[in-house]
Amino acid sequence: MDTPTIVVITVLFALSVGAFSGYLGRVFVSGRRYDSAKREASIVLAEAEEKTRALGIEAREEALKVRSEAEAESKQRRSELAQLERRLSNREENAENRATNLERRERSLNDKEKSIEEQQVELDGFKEDHLRRLEEVSQLSLTDAKEELILAARGEIDQELAVIYRDMEENAKAEATENARNVLAGAIQRLASDVVSEASLTTVPLPSDDMKGRLIGREGRNIRAIEKATGVDLIIDDTPEAVTLSCFDPIRREVARIAVTKLIADGRVHPARIEDMVSKAEIEVEETIRKTGEQAIMDVGARGLNPEIIKLVGRLRYRFSYGENVQQHCIEVGHLAGLMAAEIGANVKIAKTGGLLHDIGKALTHEVEGPHAEIGADIAVKTGVPESIVATIREHHDDDHSSVESFLVAAADAISAARPGARRDTVEQYIKRLEALESVARTFDGVEKCYAIQAGREVRIMVKPETIDDIAATNMARDVVKKIEDSLAYPGQIKVTVIRESRSVEYAR
Numbered sequence: 001m002d003t004p005t006i007v008v009i010t011v012l013f014a015l016s017v018g019a020f021s022g023y024l025g026r027v028f029v030s031g032r033r034y035d036s037a038k039r040e041a042s043i044v045l046a047e048a049e050e051k052t053r054a055l056g057i058e059a060r061e062e063a064l065k066v067r068s069e070a071e072a073e074s075k076q077r078r079s080e081l082a083q084l085e086r087r088l089s090n091r092e093e094n095a096e097n098r099a100t101n102l103e104r105r106e107r108s109l110n111d112k113e114k115s116i117e118e119q120q121v122e123l124d125g126f127k128e129d130h131l132r133r134l135e136e137v138s139q140l141s142l143t144d145a146k147e148e149l150i151l152a153a154r155g156e157i158d159q160e161l162a163v164i165y166r167d168m169e170e171n172a173k174a175e176a177t178e179n180a181r182n183v184l185a186g187a188i189q190r191l192a193s194d195v196v197s198e199a200s201l202t203t204v205p206l207p208s209d210d211m212k213g214r215l216i217g218r219e220g221r222n223i224r225a226i227e228k229a230t231g232v233d234l235i236i237d238d239t240p241e242a243v244t245l246s247c248f249d250p251i252r253r254e255v256a257r258i259a260v261t262k263l264i265a266d267g268r269v270h271p272a273r274i275e276d277m278v279s280k281a282e283i284e285v286e287e288t289i290r291k292t293g294e295q296a297i298m299d300v301g302a303r304g305l306n307p308e309i310i311k312l313v314g315r316l317r318y319r320f321s322y323g324e325n326v327q328q329h330c331i332e333v334g335h336l337a338g339l340m341a342a343e344i345g346a347n348v349k350i351a352k353t354g355g356l357l358h359d360i361g362k363a364l365t366h367e368v369e370g371p372h373a374e375i376g377a378d379i380a381v382k383t384g385v386p387e388s389i390v391a392t393i394r395e396h397h398d399d400d401h402s403s404v405e406s407f408l409v410a411a412a413d414a415i416s417a418a419r420p421g422a423r424r425d426t427v428e429q430y431i432k433r434l435e436a437l438e439s440v441a442r443t444f445d446g447v448e449k450c451y452a453i454q455a456g457r458e459v460r461i462m463v464k465p466e467t468i469d470d471i472a473a474t475n476m477a478r479d480v481v482k483k484i485e486d487s488l489a490y491p492g493q494i495k496v497t498v499i500r501e502s503r504s505v506e507y508a509r
Helices: 003-138 142-189 210-216 218-230 250-266 271-300 307-318 326-344 348-357 372-382 387-394 404-418 427-442 470-487
Strands: 201-205 233-235 242-246 447-453 458-463 495-500
Touching: 142 470, 201 250, 210 218, 210 250, 218 233, 218 250, 218 271, 242 250, 250 271, 250 307, 271 307, 271 326, 271 348, 307 326, 307 348, 307 372, 326 348, 326 404, 348 387, 348 404, 372 387, 387 404, 427 447, 427 458, 427 470, 458 470, 470 495
Parallel strands: 458 495
Antiparallel strands: 201 242, 233 242, 447 458
16 A cells, blocks of 8 residues: 555544544533433422422411411401390390380370379369359459459559660660760860851941942932842941941842942942942852852862852852851751761761751752752752762651661751750740640640740640659650650750659648
């Protein structure tokens, strides 16, 4: 063999040996890996079996625990059920006992009812027999006896009620008088106003008596022109350095006064000049009326009134009622009503405005027929015055009032009119009022004498003591007051005093 062949064979042999060696190596390694995996699997299996045994033990322990708890709970419930059964048994027993007792009581009550019914029948018989014997003894029937008893009881009750009424009336009067006195005193104390008396004559001073001739004029033409233009009587007499204007219309008299004063200052007195001065005087009086109306509105604090109303308020300056200036009276009533409204918590604006306008109808009473309250209310409605204020104007002489402010305006009107010096009556009216008061008092039975005193502010009635007792005297005073209120018209208030006096006179001889 040649060398290359040997080399090839050698190489092939070496490769074969190497491949076999590699195969044997892989087989050996695989065997070792298998043994290792087997050992690991045995270990894992052992651990799993151990855990399984542990879990089984825990599961058995937990099952035992749950079973013991369930048995305990079941035992407790059986115990509770047993207790409930015992309670129900006791209740049933008690209910049976109660039912037995109730039946026993019912039988007892039935027996008592029967006994009571029998006794009632017996008592009714005794009562009828007793009443029959009483009727025979008293010679009165049951109906007559009841009537006499009712009459006697009614007399006693009337007596007691009269006493209670008198006591309550005295207490109420004392409290009401005190409260009203405080309110009125506070209102009057804060108000001070002048009293302007009515006069139908106005005196105009002259610089000298020579001016009288000028005012008369040639053949009296100047005096006739003055009287024609003003509607006022010009009286020229022996009074030194003065002439007199006479008229019942204060506005016309004021126009004449201003016109004559201007004529005297100017010195030129003739019919044409007189007409010119009278025209200027009328314009001046109208302006004065407007200003005084505005001033009155400002004094009272009544804002937002129609200009026509303001003009009528100004005209009240020249109107008088029972000797009292109406504008001054209205301002005073507005202040009084407002002060009293503030004291008692009423609407001050309504009270003030209603008090100022309550006599607004007197500005037109000589032009429009009807009561001044209705005239004033109609004027207020036409000029857009609120209804609450219109009611105070319409109701200020009524007994019924729709609001507290209406009552306050009426009270303030009475206070203003009743204070001393505010108003004056003629002698004839004064006497008639006194006679009317005395005649009202004389209409009552048991009156011995009666006198109207204090200018008709009080009526004193002397009664017969053997006819009128103290309670009847109290009732008579109340009845006289009611009759005076219903039948007479009077300013302010009238006090009625009933006097009962018993005298025993004996002579020692």
